[in-house]
Amino acid sequence: KEWMELDHLVIVCGHYKGIDERFIDLMQPEEVSIGDFVLTGGEVPAMAIADSIVRLLPDVVGGYASVEEDSFYDGLLDCPRYTRPRDVRGLEPPSVLLGGNHAKIDAWRKRMALDATRRKR
Template sequence: MHIDILTLFPQMIEGVFNSSILKKAQDKNKFSYDLVNFRDFSTNKHYKVDDYPYGGGAGMVLTPQPIFDAVDSITKNKSVKPRVILMCPQGEPYNQKKAEELAEEENLVFICGHYEGYDERIREHLVTDEISIGDYVLTGGELGAMAVIDSVVRLLPDVLGNQESAPEDSFSTGMLEHPHYTRPADFRGMKVPDVLLSGDHAKIDAWRKGESLKRTFERRKELIDERTLSDIDCKLLDKFKSRADKK
């Protein structure tokens, strides 16, 4: 996979991309990236990339010319048009399903804005996807893009050390992940559940699935509504609801 990031502040991104899993993924040649400062494409003599909005109003709006020209320069020699992703508060709420979809692509282009917003022609005629990482507003799109890219790259084959890690993550199964424990088995009187020490993998698997369902019920009930539950899951869910009603 190759990723292009259009940004006015490339220095914000370099540290993240050269650390931890993203750095290891590059070392394994699982993905590469280019940081494109779209100010370099401005035809304005002062290299301006924003202007006042028509009709008045607060803030400045990113002009179309530098961004269109930057994307054109990236895509002109490519046989397949890449996904061009606009980070913006009005975009599609981001989730694990979207991450899995994007992880199948060979080339992604992220546009990170600043100021009040984008000229609408960028949104209508240039991008293929609009993504929001939450119902709040950031200073710019770089932080959101880094979050999306991290979630996508870790899904690429052989990026994570344990290939079972990504499929078992929260949201990958449609529910929150079960609790984890490690050594020591007894820490200050707080003990690891006996089932995890039993060596009985069938019982451990059943416990983890039950705890995953319980945690999802307690914290994100709406995720359960989106799933088709087994008979065993339904019985467990009835128990959780009964306990909750008694509290």
């Protein structure tokens, strides 16, 4: 979130083995990892970082309220999501989501997000 407040942001991404250590010594950049895995270059992580910043800017995703509901915004993983049709091979969304009680729906989403975060982190 703090990066979206910057006037400029330069993302330097390595290719194959990384970035020349002299660049790191001279520029002292903030180093960022998007996870413990190996890619052939830093272009994909750079795009992921850029996208995660840009979507926080006004009018990019249709409204800041949408961003505040996103996974990770509050440090939690997302709750399960359900779309149409209502029945998919005999599986339906939890009844609380179909009842129209927004307070109960919000409580269910929060509980499921906490549960997902505990299980997956």
